[in-house]
Amino acid sequence: MSNSSTLDLKSLYGYLLDHSLRDDPLLQQLREETARDPLARMQIAPEQGQFMALLVKLIGAKNIIEVGTFTGYSSLCMARALPENGYLLCCDIDEQWTDIARRYWEQAGVAHKIELQLAPAADTLQARIDAGHHDRFDLAFIDADKENYGRYYEQCLQLIRPNGLIIFDNMLWSGRVADPGVNDTDTRALREMNKFLLNDQRVDISLLPMADGITLARKR
Helix, strand or coil: CCCCCCCCHHHHHHHHHHHHCCCCHHHHHHHHHHHCCCCHHHCCCHHHHHHHHHHHHHCCCCEEEEECCCCCHHHHHHHHHCCCCCEEEEEECCHHHHHHHHHHHHHHCCHHHEEEEECCHHHHHHHHHHCCCCCCEEEEEECCCHHHHHHHHHHHHHHEEEEEEEEECCCCHHHHHHCCCCCCHHHHHHHHHHHHHHHCCCEEEEEECCCCCEEEEEEC
16 A cells, blocks of 8 residues: 555556457557557547546446547547447547548447537537537547637536536646646646646546546536
8 A cells, every 4th residue: 555656657558458458450440540640649548548438438428528539539439438329529620630530430330429510619619508508418528729728628617517527638748747847838738727627616626647647527
């Protein structure tokens, strides 16, 4: 037992995957295809996708928002975990990447659960708010432009039900958030988001050292 973290996660990563990840050929194929893209680093880690699918099932989610879809790995993981009548709203602006996502959604048999909106995510979310869709969603995953995390958060907070969950990606940012010598726009935005969430009494939070750092925020 220990009252502080003592694990060297990098040295244990192979063991973690070997003894936890339940992979399959379709997910492997999507990772391999995405790896050929110069921005492949934007894809979430496989163990994170499995963890998010577990969260979908744990909270009994039926309606999900995803802000930032890329080639569709996270949406594929979550859509598979949804019930047959589940609904996933994907917000992105890039047709080339999301065409890859659509292809894999079709192969997985989950395309009927997913609505893709190719438009600025803030506009898509605001349209749902204006339509009165408050408290209709169970879960949101935010993984897009870091400068707008705060805006997406406030919008998702209106759309998520009480006890619903908001997941933020890249909250440790390869350690740059803890390095005072790094002050680019994205790093500063993530630092501010971490500080804001720490003090936001509208949610319960936990920042986890998984992949690039994910924060779970439960709406009170």
